[in-house]
Amino acid sequence: MADEQEQLAQTAAPIVEAGKTSKWLTENGFDHEFLGRDASGVEVLKVDRDFLVPIATALYANGFNCLQCQGAYDAGPGQDLVSFYHLIKISDDADRPDEVRVKVFLPRENPSVPSVYWIWKAADWQERESYDMYGIVYEGHPNLKRILMPEDWVGWPLRKDYISPDFYELQDAY
Template sequence: MQGRLSVWLIKHGLVHRSLGFDYQGIETLQIKPEDWHSIAVILYVYGYNYLRSQCAYDVAPGGLLASVYHLTRIEYAIDQPEEVCIKVFVPRRNPRIPSVFWVWKSADFQERESYDMLGIYYDNHPRLKRILMPESWIGWPLHPLLGMNRVNRMKLNEFIMPNYVPRTSFRWTPESHIGRNEELE
């Protein structure tokens, strides 16, 4: 079953794949990465003037990465805005998607977070740099191939607890706790 937007896209010869509807009845479409920017501009002109959210996830082991866009068509004097979910799938080895920052400014931090966590490059994004992880981080923590390793775990511990010194030679004895109760009183 195709939704209203899918029928409109077919009528105008725009390539996409309908993925059905989610549990809330929101139409979900798959767009190829090479077609995404032009279709994003068309959707904006069509009336989808608000990017509610953007996220990314790992589809399946050995599979693809997905960048998901939730768009809303907000019009004056309409009680129920029209919504659509767009999914753009990319390979893990070279995940590149055109940025929609110049269409919806709210994509700025959201695309940066997807880059920072999964390593998806958003072409033509003006400030595509780390937003959550330290600049010294190697790889992407949620990327299935280039995620956490021993070096990054050590760097993360230094970032979270910079003054923490592990006590490797401490051995508990009854004498080691003498005097602690007096400090508390």
């Protein structure tokens, strides 16, 4: 019996303690899920699309004054699309700034999420690129249109279920 309990304890997943930012959000009543830390030790938080703006606003008020990167990825054919935000606290007295990554998982059928442009202006072109490549609609963005592909391009080229057209038509090449 003791051997079975010891084996079970060894195979059970280790308990991961929530990070400083996740604890702060929980203490202040913001609903989210702590996903652990990435390879660099950065906290990763899962946020529901409906709570992105309130949580982003709270994080900004808590000192996360820089949107270092916004991007997206496709979790696989038939799976969710993910919009992510890498935030840092820039201050004069920090040797290493606090960092946090926020992820919003979106259904493929209607991938829309509120824009954070009004909190961090750096989201402007980054959200446009995520829209252009994955088809994620950033509601409230002031100029959401294609940035890399031609305006009349059909489809979202970085989705894993994207089928490339058989031909490309050059228009006004010269």
